Structures are given as structure tokens and as C-alpha cells.
Amino acid sequence: MSRRAGKIDAETLSAYLDGELAADEVRGVEAALEREPSARRQLDGLRRVSTHMRRVQRVAPPSTLQQDVARRIVLEGRHTSLLDRVESGLHRVGGESPMLAMFALVISLAVIVLVFAQAVDRTREALLPVRFEDSLADETDAVDLRRARQVIVAGRLFERRGDLWVEDGIFVPADRVVQLASPTGQILLERHPELRGVAYLERARLEIDGEVLDLLGTPPPAAPPSADAADG
Amino acid sequence: MDQDAAIDLRALSSTPELDLVERHRYGDPDAFDEIYRRFESMVYNLCLRMSGSASDAEDLAQEVFLRIHRHLGRFNGRSSLKTWVYRVTLNLCRSKLGRKRWPMRTLKDEDDEGGVELVATGRGPEDRAVDRDAARRVLEALDELPRKFREAVVLRDLEDLSYEEIAEVLGVRIGTVRSRISRGRDRLRRLLPPPGDEEGAP
Numbered sequence: 001m002s003r004r005a006g007k008i009d010a011e012t013l014s015a016y017l018d019g020e021l022a023a024d025e026v027r028g029v030e031a032a033l034e035r036e037p038s039a040r041r042q043l044d045g046l047r048r049v050s051t052h053m054r055r056v057q058r059v060a061p062p063s064t065l066q067q068d069v070a071r072r073i074v075l076e077g078r079h080t081s082l083l084d085r086v087e088s089g090l091h092r093v094g095g096e097s098p099m100l101a102m103f104a105l106v107i108s109l110a111v112i113v114l115v116f117a118q119a120v121d122r123t124r125e126a127l128l129p130v131r132f133e134d135s136l137a138d139e140t141d142a143v144d145l146r147r148a149r150q151v152i153v154a155g156r157l158f159e160r161r162g163d164l165w166v167e168d169g170i171f172v173p174a175d176r177v178v179q180l181a182s183p184t185g186q187i188l189l190e191r192h193p194e195l196r197g198v199a200y201l202e203r204a205r206l207e208i209d210g211e212v213l214d215l216l217g218t219p220p221p222a223a224p225p226s227a228d229a230a231d232g
Numbered sequence: 233m234d235q236d237a238a239i240d241l242r243a244l245s246s247t248p249e250l251d252l253v254e255r256h257r258y259g260d261p262d263a264f265d266e267i268y269r270r271f272e273s274m275v276y277n278l279c280l281r282m283s284g285s286a287s288d289a290e291d292l293a294q295e296v297f298l299r300i301h302r303h304l305g306r307f308n309g310r311s312s313l314k315t316w317v318y319r320v321t322l323n324l325c326r327s328k329l330g331r332k333r334w335p336m337r338t339l340k341d342e343d344d345e346g347g348v349e350l351v352a353t354g355r356g357p358e359d360r361a362v363d364r365d366a367a368r369r370v371l372e373a374l375d376e377l378p379r380k381f382r383e384a385v386v387l388r389d390l391e392d393l394s395y396e397e398i399a400e401v402l403g404v405r406i407g408t409v410r411s412r413i414s415r416g417r418d419r420l421r422r423l424l425p426p427p428g429d430e431e432g433a434p
């Protein structure tokens with residue numbers, strides 16, 4: 001057992017508290033605690049720290065984390081595949097002419113930037129919500145998507161994979177909860193102003209596993225007057 | 233394949249961890265899903281403790297799982313999968329956060345807005361408010377520790393790792409782990425309020 005000036009050192013006491021000492025060391029510490037009040041005070045101080053630490057509880061991760069990870073893995077897979085193809089092409093060309101390889105590299109970089117920009121746009125587009133509020137699914141006339149395997153809305157096909165909806169290999173975050181259809185057949189958008197262009201359709205055709213539902217849309221709310229207009 | 237890798241694979245051959253890694257290598261998406269479920273809470277909470285911000289923690293946790301997805305095939309079984317994931321997480325936190333200190337004010341603000349719940353649910357509002365204050369004081373005290381001490385104390389007292397596991401994660405000897413935990417706790421003891429003074433502490 002480590003000792004300093006005939007007393008138990010702090011490291012040993014700390015390891016004792018954690019149950020990280022060998023049996024003979026434990027016996028030594030317990031004997032020392034019997035005879036040394038200062039060691040007992042030191043141990044009490046360490047226990048107090050442990051009590052404080054136990055008050056910090058684990059936090060539940062955000063519900064969106066898994067879908068965000070899944071989406072990024074899909075996107076990364078696409079980019080990796082593209083880069084692999086470019087690298088292999090450059091390798092072939094570079095063997096014949098360095099100048100040609102340089103030119104091919106510039107063109108390839110331009111293509112990558114273009115494809116990346118499109119992928120970003122595509123991801124944004126893919127955030128169309130298709131999950132229904134549970135309360136809505138219980139309404140008599142509401143559309144229940146919980147057992148659906150395939151949904152087409154506004155011409156876009158979504159397929160179920162487990163608890164997630166996927167459009168063209170891109171996972172749709174489940175937190176994007178929006179009521180697509182009310183019991184009266186209207187399309188509502190409650191929390192996603194960025195999706196107004198999709199959700200506020202005058203008429204929408206919702207196709208669930210081959211069954212077609214024609215829905216009447218809800219016009220977008222009138223935009224509030226701008227600050228400039230109010231000032232003027 | 234080098235000799236070490238061959239030995240490691242043989243040692244792993246009868247473990248569920250090897251099955252998971254092998255299934256992932258062969259492109260089975262369920263293998264990664266299982267790894268995600270197993271380590272989601274652990275990774276997120278460690279990121280939260282190291283960054284002090286819920287939004288940073290979410291970004292970091294995403295990056296961690298991308299790295300795990302990318303590099304799981306290189307996992308060689310010299311450590312457990314758990315300590316490997318902790319090491320990936322801690323290394324990423326170190327590189328992304330650098331010298332940035334914990335923005336505790338951010339954590340406090342997010343908590344006030346309901347973004348992060350620091351304490352167990354299921355208790356009354358008053359008890360939870362007291363617990364929340366106490367938890368916040370602990371996190372603020374941890375913020376005062378040098379990074380090496382903070383990592384060791386967090387892994388031991390919040391993540392409940394053994395000294396041996398912490399040594400694997402940090403890549404140091406057990407004696408060093410023991411010393412860092414002890415010194416970290418000694419500083420915390422001086423930073424945290426004494427008994428009887430906890431409710432009134434700032």
C-alpha cells in the first residue's frame with residue numbers, strides 16, 4: 001500500500017473507494033482507518049464527491065440522432081463511391097500523360113462540386129415528412145400510415161424500412177412530424193415552414209400501397225407584413 | 233495478415249463482438265444498427281460531458297458513429313468493443329474541441345429551455361430543480377479541472393468504467409489512471425460545497 005509520512009495517501013483511499021485494491025491492500029486501509037481520524041476525514045471527503053457525482057444522470061440522446069447518422073452514412077457512401085471512381089480514372093489517365101491527368105483532375109473537381117451541390121439539394125428535398133401524428137391516425141376519417149409499406153405523395157415515392165421512411169435511399173428524419181391529412185381531407189403543415197411549397201398544395205394525390213386518395217389542400221397562411229411595409 | 237492480427241482474431245472468434253464486426257465487414261446493416269443501439273447513450277453522454285453543449289454533443293455523436301461505421305473493420309480485438317468506442321469518442325472530442333473550454337453557460341441555457349435534462353425524471357418539480365442545480369454545480373466544477381483529470385473522473389464516476397478499462401481508453405498505465413482520478417477528485421472536493429451548504433451554494 002502506498003503511504004506518505006506514515007499515513008495512507010489520497011490515491012490509495014480513492015482506489016479503495018472504487019473497489020480497485022487487492023485484498024491485502026484493503027485490509028491495510030481498513031486497519032489504518034480504524035486508527036487514523038485524518039484518514040477517515042479524507043475518506044468522508046471523497047465520499048462526498050461521489051455523492052455529488054451521482055446527481056448527474058444520463059441524458060437520453062435526441063430522437064433524431066439515429067436518422068441523422070443513417071442519412072450521413074448513406075450520403076458518405078455515395079461520395080466515397082464517386083471519389084473511388086474518379087481516383088481510379090485519374091490513375092489510368094495519369095499513366096499515359098501527366099498534362100492530361102491534370103486536366104482530368106480539374107474537370108473531375110468541378111464535377112464533384114456540382115454533384116455535391118446536387119446532393120445537398122436532394123437531401124433538403126428529401127425532408128418531406130410522411131409520418132402521421134398518432135392522434136390523427138385514431139380519427140375516423142384519417143389516413144393511417146402505420147401499416148403502410150409504400151406511399152406516394154406529390155409524385156414522390158417513400159418506402160418503409162423498419163420504423164423509418166426512405167426516399168431514394170435517403171432516410172427521412174422521423175422528428176419531422178407533420179399532419180399530411182386532417183380528418184376532413186385537408187393537408188396541414190404545422191412545424192415546417194421550409195416545406196410549405198410541398199405541403200400547401202391545392203390538390204394532392206396520396207397513394208398508399210396502391211390505394212389512391214385525392215385530398216384538398218389548405219392555402220398557405222398570408223405572410224405577415226414586413227417591417228419596411230409597417231414603417232411605411 | 234500480420235501475426236498480431238491473427239492472434240487477435242482467434243481470441244475474438246467465439247465472441248459476439250467478432251460476429252458483429254464480421255457482419256459489418258460483409259455489409260450487413262443490422263450489425264451497425266446493433267452497435268448503434270448498444271452505444272448510443274454512452275457516446276452521446278460522453279460527448280455531452282466533454283463538450284458541455286447539447287448541440288455540440290449531437291454533432292460530435294454523429295461524427296463518432298460515422299467514424300465507427302468507417303473504421304469498424306479495423307477493430308482488431310486488442311481491447312473490448314466498448315473501450316474502442318470510448319477511445320474513438322474521446323479522440324474525436326479532443327480533436328474537435330481542442331482547447332475550447334466547456335461552455336457551461338450554454339448547457340445551463342439549454343437546460344432552462346428544456347433542451348437537456350440533467351437529472352432523473354419521475355420526481356417532483358421541486359426535487360428536480362434541486363437536483364438540477366446540484367448537477368449543474370458538479371458539471372461546473374468538472375469544467376475547472378485540467379482535461380486529463382476531467383477525462384479520468386468522467387470515465388470513472390459518470391461512465392462507471394473500471395481502472396483497467398480507463399487505462400485502455402486513455403492509453404496510459406493503471407497507476408496513471410489512479411493518480412489522475414485521485415487528483416481530480418481532490419480538486420472537486422475543494423470546488424464542491426461542503427455538507428449542509430449545498431442548497432444555498434451559488
